[in-house]
Amino acid sequence: MGKEKTATSPELIGLYSSLLNEIWGKASELIGESLLAFFILLTIDRMANKFSILRGIRVSEAGISLETMRNQCQDIPPEDVHRAFQGFIKNLFNVFTAISENVINRELFSTVLPKLREAEKMISR
């Protein structure tokens, strides 16, 4: 059996897109779309200086989309995409902790952790 091929940036973005949509679904049930969109935009704003790729995340009260980013990320190494999303999700969780202690994070851990592990695996192949 040969070594599995390393994930491409669009594949990683596909995984994070599914993860962020799950976060959107669960967190919006708790705090509503408008507040959630605000927190995501706040996190992007604070992280985008370090990871400019995050500016490609589109957020509105209708949901979150990484389609623009997926189309623009061909030249970005998958490791950079992974680092940017890891930083983004960590910061988003910090925002959730600041406002709701662990109420939101508790609801999200079961979804987020397996997907983050999957992303780790894809990047370390």
Add this chain to the structure above:
Amino acid sequence: MRIIFKNLMTLWSIINAINANDELSGIIEAAGSKISHLFDIVAFSILLKEDLNLFIYCDESSSRLFVDEVAKNTIKTLSFITGESLAPEQIHTHIKKMRFEIQRRGPSDGRLKSHISLPLINEGKVLGCVSLNSDHTNAFDAQALQFFSLITYQIASSMKHSQVFSSMKDMAIYDSLTHVYNRRHIDQVLEEEFRNSWISKQPLSIIMIDIDHFKAINDQYGHDEGDKALIHIASLLKQSLRKHDIVARFGGEEFLVVLPKTIMKDALVIAERIRRSIEVTSLSVGHKKVTLTISLGIAAIPAIWPKSKEELTKCADTALYEAKGKGRNRVCMYIPTKDSPAKGILSK
């Protein structure tokens, strides 16, 4: 099921109470006084970004230490959300103690142990933040957060409505250029003051003011500079008046001052103070420093007993024209005589 229904009904009544208010103070009071019916909390806090007013509604048993921790934490939350650092000295804190329906879950050391805090957002703009605060750890669950976010949405939405309502109210009564009252509002005020004066036989004075040679400013420097002159005069008028006096832009370059419970003699002192303050204050018009002057006409009850506010205004207008005719930059009083309806008084 019964508990959920009861909670939903309570939530509904809180949202309705908030929604029933047009004024910001009513919205805050409705939320603060009712929120403990739904949550097991020791304090509810709301911090407004615009004026940095912090309102803390807390249980009567809460200690000073707890209230201080709530204040500190609420300020920290708003700083975190806005990214702007706020010092406690900047905040105006209002504390209201009341009886909260707290279910005691064991002993407490009276410290802040648990809180959920949400921003008040409307159209992407942060208006402030709200917090539920408890002296027990992990006091809030997913349902509490859901309910609290619904209340937060309602507070933010009602706040926005109250801002719109308040700015509409302002538009209806203030002159948009000079920010003194407009003609419509001063007409209402004068009608009321005139009626009060007749009923209670109290004095009432009015001063009609016109900027001297205003047309020349507009012609020479343009309308923008003319507008600047109007703003300048309006600002000096406000500064020269007493707390209960009312000033309005009456027409183009005309202002009307209503002085309730004021006799002619005192009105003259005020009018002269206004005239002098304008005469000694220069204004940059174009690239020049210019000094404006005004002419003023006073009419007063009981020096005359007009039948209507319109008649009183007409008398002040007559005195104003007398001041203009006598060379401007002066105050004239309307004192009817047999031969002359207005007697000019040279005031400088």
